Amino acid sequence: MIIYFPGCTTNQRFPELRKRVERILRKMEVDYILFDEVCCGSILRNTGYREEFEENRKRFLEKFPEGDMIITGCPGCLSTFREEFPELPEVKHISEFLSEKLPEMKEIKLKVAYHDPCHLGRGLGIYDAPREVLRKCGVEVVEMERNRELSWCCGGGGGVRLAYPELSRKLSEIRMEEAKKAGASVLVTSCPFCLRNLNDVNSEVEVKDLIEIVEEALDDRK
Amino acid sequence: MIGNELEKILKEEDKIRTRMKSFFLVLQRLKDEMSDEQREMVEKLKEKRKEAIENVEELLKRAEENFISSGCQVFHAKNGKEALNYIFSEIEDEEMVVKAKSNVLREIKLDEKAREKGIEVIPTDVGDRIVEILNEDLTHPTGPAAHLSAEHIASRLSEVFNTKIPPTPEAIANFIRDDTMKYIMKAKVGISGANAFASEGIISLVHSEGNISLVTRIPEKHIAVLGIDRIVRSAEDTVTFAKVQSLYALGKPITAYVDLISGPSKTGDIEKKIVKGMYGPREMHVIFLDNGRKKLMKRFPELARCIGCGACVLVCPAANVAASLFGHSGHRSARGIAYSYFIEGLESAISRGLFLCTTCHSCSEICPMGIELPKIMKEIRREAVSNNLRIDAHERVVKLILEEGSPYPKKS
Ligand code: SF4
Ligand code: SF4
Numbered sequence: 001m002i003i004y005f006p007g008c009t010t011n012q013r014f015p016e017l018r019k020r021v022e023r024i025l026r027k028m029e030v031d032y033i034l035f036d037e038v039c040c041g042s043i044l045r046n047t048g049y050r051e052e053f054e055e056n057r058k059r060f061l062e063k064f065p066e067g068d069m070i071i072t073g074c075p076g077c078l079s080t081f082r083e084e085f086p087e088l089p090e091v092k093h094i095s096e097f098l099s100e101k102l103p104e105m106k107e108i109k110l111k112v113a114y115h116d117p118c119h120l121g122r123g124l125g126i127y128d129a130p131r132e133v134l135r136k137c138g139v140e141v142v143e144m145e146r147n148r149e150l151s152w153c154c155g156g157g158g159g160v161r162l163a164y165p166e167l168s169r170k171l172s173e174i175r176m177e178e179a180k181k182a183g184a185s186v187l188v189t190s191c192p193f194c195l196r197n198l199n200d201v202n203s204e205v206e207v208k209d210l211i212e213i214v215e216e217a218l219d220d221r222k
Numbered sequence: 223m224i225g226n227e228l229e230k231i232l233k234e235e236d237k238i239r240t241r242m243k244s245f246f247l248v249l250q251r252l253k254d255e256m257s258d259e260q261r262e263m264v265e266k267l268k269e270k271r272k273e274a275i276e277n278v279e280e281l282l283k284r285a286e287e288n289f290i291s292s293g294c295q296v297f298h299a300k301n302g303k304e305a306l307n308y309i310f311s312e313i314e315d316e317e318m319v320v321k322a323k324s325n326v327l328r329e330i331k332l333d334e335k336a337r338e339k340g341i342e343v344i345p346t347d348v349g350d351r352i353v354e355i356l357n358e359d360l361t362h363p364t365g366p367a368a369h370l371s372a373e374h375i376a377s378r379l380s381e382v383f384n385t386k387i388p389p390t391p392e393a394i395a396n397f398i399r400d401d402t403m404k405y406i407m408k409a410k411v412g413i414s415g416a417n418a419f420a421s422e423g424i425i426s427l428v429h430s431e432g433n434i435s436l437v438t439r440i441p442e443k444h445i446a447v448l449g450i451d452r453i454v455r456s457a458e459d460t461v462t463f464a465k466v467q468s469l470y471a472l473g474k475p476i477t478a479y480v481d482l483i484s485g486p487s488k489t490g491d492i493e494k495k496i497v498k499g500m501y502g503p504r505e506m507h508v509i510f511l512d513n514g515r516k517k518l519m520k521r522f523p524e525l526a527r528c529i530g531c532g533a534c535v536l537v538c539p540a541a542n543v544a545a546s547l548f549g550h551s552g553h554r555s556a557r558g559i560a561y562s563y564f565i566e567g568l569e570s571a572i573s574r575g576l577f578l579c580t581t582c583h584s585c586s587e588i589c590p591m592g593i594e595l596p597k598i599m600k601e602i603r604r605e606a607v608s609n610n611l612r613i614d615a616h617e618r619v620v621k622l623i624l625e626e627g628s629p630y631p632k633k634s
Contacts, residue, residue, distance in 0.1 A: 012630040038627045046581050047616045048603025052624060059627075122583035149587050150249065153539040158581035158596075160540075162615040164224070167578060170232050171539050174242075 002032040003067040003089075007074030009192035011036045017192065020215045021073060021094065027218060028101060032071075037063050042076035045084065047159040053084075061087065071097045073211060075120035075191045076157070082124065093120060095130040095190050095210055105217045107138040112213070113184035113205075114141055115175065115198070116151035117191030130190045130210055137217035144182040152178060154189075156197030168197060176203040188213055224575065227547050238543055241369035245536040251473025252533070260469060264590045267462045271527040271591060274421075274454050275519055278526075281421040281453050282510065288423025292485030293498075294506045299447075301513050302330035302565075309413065309445055312507055313341060316410050320402075320441065322427065322434040323347035324415025325530060326449045326511060328552025329565070332413065343413070344405040346433040348398050355382055369545065402433070412441035412503070417530070418452045418463040425508070426460035427481040428467060435481055444486070444503040451515045451526045457482060463529055470531035470590050514564030521564075522598055527591040528557055534585035534595060540578045548575040556585055556595040563602050568611055571602055577613055 004025065006018040025032050038060045044053040072078050073094040081091040114134060120126045127148050134141050146152040155161065155171025175198060179187040189195055190210040198207045232238075274281055286296050299305035309332070313319055319336070321327055321343050333343045333354070345351045349367040352358075356378045358370065367375065376389035379397065387397050406412075414437060416425035425446050427434045438444045454460055464480045487502025498504040519526040535541045535555040540548045549558030550565070556579055563571035581596040589595070606612070619629045626632055 008628040008630060012628060012632075039623045039629060041623065043616075043619060043629055044623060046600060046603075047577075047613070047620070048600060048605075048607040049616075049620050050604045051608070052620055056623060118580070118582035118584070122587045146246075150253075150537065150584070153580050153582035153584065155539065155580060158577075158579050158599075159613070159616055160578060160580045162619060163577045163613045164228060166228060166232055167540065167544055168580075170238075170543050171580070174543075 001067045002030060003065060003070045004032045004034050005040075005070055005072040005074075005077060006034070006036055007072055007077040007192065008036075008039050009076075009196065010073055013196055014192055014209070017073070017195075017209055017211055020211045024098075024211065024215055024218065030101075033065060033067070035063075035065055040077040040080045041084075042080040043159060045080060046157070057084065061085075064088070073190065073192065073209070075117045075123065075126075076193060079119050079123050093124075093126055093129065093190070095120075095133050096126060098210075098214060099129040099132040099136070102133060102136045102214065104136055105138045105221055108217065108220060110139045110186065111142055111184050112139050112186040112188045112208075113144050113179045113182045114147075115144070115154065115179070115187055115189040115194060116148055117189055117194045118151065118153050118157055120191060121151055122149060130188075133210055133214060134188065137213050139213060139217075142182045142184050144178045144184075146178060154194040154197045156191075156193040161193075161197060169200065172197045172201050176201045176205060176207075179203075179205045186213075224547060224573065224578070228544060231544055231547060236371070237369040237545070240371055241545065242542050244368040245542060248471075248473045249536050252470065254473075256469070260465075260475070263462060264466055264469075267459070267466050267529075268527065268591050270454055270459050270462070271529070272523075274459075275451070275523050275526045278450070278453060278519060281455065282450060284421040285419060285423055285453065286510070288421070289485070289508050292423055293488070294423075294485050294508045296508050296510065298510045299512065302511075305330050305447055305509050305511050305513075306332065306335050308507075308509060309447075310336070310339060310341070312443060312445055313411050316341065318342045318344060318405060318409060319411040319413055320344045320346055320406050320409040320437050321412070322414035322429070322437045323350045324447065325552040326415040326447050327413065329449075329513065329550065329561070330447070330511070331551065344402065344409070346402050346406060346437055347429075347431060348395055351398050351402055352379070352394075355379065406433070406436050406440055409441045411443045411445065412437040412439075413445045413447070414438055416446050416448045416452060417467060418454055418460045419448050420454050420457050420460050422455075422457055422484075424457045424460060424482050424484045426457075426464055427479075427483070428464045428477050429479045429481075430472075430477045432479060435479060438481065438483060439487075439502045442499055442503050443505045443507070444483075445507040445509065446483075447509045447511055449515060450510050450512055451519060451528070452530075466590055467529050467531045470529075470533040470588075514561065514566075518560070518564040522560065522601075524591075524593055525557065525560055525595075525598055528593060529591060531590065533588045533590065534593075537584035537588050539580060539582060539584065540575065544575065544578055548578050550574055556599055557593070560595075560598050560602065568602070568606050568609055572606060572611055576602060576606060577616075 155168035550562040
C-alpha cells in the first residue's frame, strides 16, 4: 500500500494541491491511503529545536500507518523522512513517482521554467525527475541562468520566512525576475514552500506547482 | 538589531545587483574552468587538510621550531587582544604601517584598534583600500569592493582627495597605486596574514596585485599573523592550497603571485658574516593566533579544513543580498557565523545572522573542502535554542507543531 503524505504546508496552505494529487493518483489507479495527522518536524529540525524534534518524531511514528512506500510532494518532508526516519518504508518525491508512471502526452504550447527547490535539488540530488515529468506533459522547458546545483533559493526555507520575512521576500523577487528573463510564462516548482514564497511576488510570470501542470496535461488528453 | 539594518540594506538595490553580478561572473568562470586534474587536486587537498587538522598540535610544534631556526620570532596569541598587544609593541613609535589584505587582520580588528592608538594602518590591496577610504562594508573576502560601481568609486574618491578621477577602472587603479606606493616606501612595519603555512616553517601569501610582496619585503619588519587552522604539512601543500583557493575565489587556476616566506632577509656574502635585512626585512615575526580556533577544531573539525576561498559566499543568497549583515568581520557568510560563535559566543553568532541562513545548501554544494555549513548552522541554532536564545516567530510555530500537530493554526 502507498501512503500519500501531503505535508502540512500543502495540506493547509494549498488544499487544492492535495486534491489534485489525489485525483491524479485515482486517475492512474494507484491504491493509496492519506496520512496528514502529524507534522514531520522539518521546521523543528532546521531552526534548532532538536529535543522538540525528537518528541515530535516519536509521536509521528506512533500514528504513522503501515505501508510499502510513502510519496510526498514536499521536499522538506522528504528530506526529513530520508535523513531522520530510517524505520519508515521507501519515500519518493511525487516527481520521482510520476516520472516513471506518467504516459507520454501530446505537446502543448507553454513555455515554463523549472525552479529547483533547494531541499529537493541540492539536498537530495533530484534534478531530472521533475524535468522529465514536464517533458512527458508536453510543455517546453526553458532553463534559468541559475539552475540545478546553482539554483537560486526562493528564500522560503530555514525559518527565514518566519524570522526575516523581508529577506525572504527579496530573494523570491530576484527569482521571479530570473524566470521572466528566461522567457517563461510559468515558473514551475515542486515544493509548497517555494510555491508559497514565489507566489507572493507580483509578476507577469505565473507560479505553479508541478502537479498543476500534470493534472492539466492529463485533463487535456481527453 | 538585524531587522532594522536589513531593511536599510534591502533598499540598496544597486549595490545588491552589482554584487550579485560580480559574484555570478566568478561562478561562471569556475564552472567553465574545472578540469579533471583540478578536481583531483581538490580532492587531494581535502585529504591533506583533514590530516593536518587531525595532527594540528604536532604540526604546530614543528612549525614553531622551524620558524625559529630560520630566524623568525614566534608568539602565541590566545585571542585578538594578545595578538594586537604584541603587534603594537613591535610597531613601537611608528605612526603608520602598511598591511596586506587578510581576513585574520580584519578578525582582530587591527585597523580600528590601531587607530585608537594613533597608528594608521594603510591597506594596500586596491579593493581594500577603496573600501577603507570610502568607509564601506566589504562584500567578499577576495572582492571587497564587488558591490561598488566604478562611477560611484570615482566620484567618492574625487570628493575625498579633492581632485578629479575619471570613472574608469584604469584611472581608479592608477590613482590608488600611486597613492599607496608612497606609504609602502615609507613604512617601517609591514603586516600580513597568511593564506596557509606549513609545518616546515613557511608561510604562503597569494595575490594578484603584487602589493603583498612589497609589504613583506620593503619595510624592515614583517609581522605575519597566522590563524592556526591554516596549517598544512609541507611547502608543496601550501602551493596546492593556493591553487585551489585561486580557483574557487577567482575562477582562475592560479594568481599572479604566490609568495613563500620562511624567514627574514640576510646575506652571508661578506666575510661569511650574516648581515640581516639585505633587500627584505631584517626581522620577521610570526604570530600563531588561536582566537577560538582550538575550540572550533574540536567541535567542527570539518569546518577547520576551510581554505577561506569564499566560494560559499558567492553562492549564498543571504550573503548576496544581506551582505555584511551575514557573517563576521573578515569572515563572510556562514563560516563567519561559526567563527563568531567560537570567538565571541552564541549571542554574537545570532546578531551576525545565524537565523538568516535559509539552509539552501548552495554553500555546501560548492565548497571544495566539502564542508556542510547548513548542518553546522543547524547545530549552532540548536545550541542557541537550548540556551534560550530563540526567535519569537519560531517559538510560536514550534508550539503549534507540538500542540496541534502542524505549524499552521487549524481553522476554527
Ligand atoms: S567553507 Fe568551503 S567554500 Fe567557504 S571559504 Fe571555506 S573552503 Fe571555501
Ligand atoms: S545554506 Fe545558508 S549559508 Fe549556505 S548558502 Fe544557503 S543561506 Fe547561505
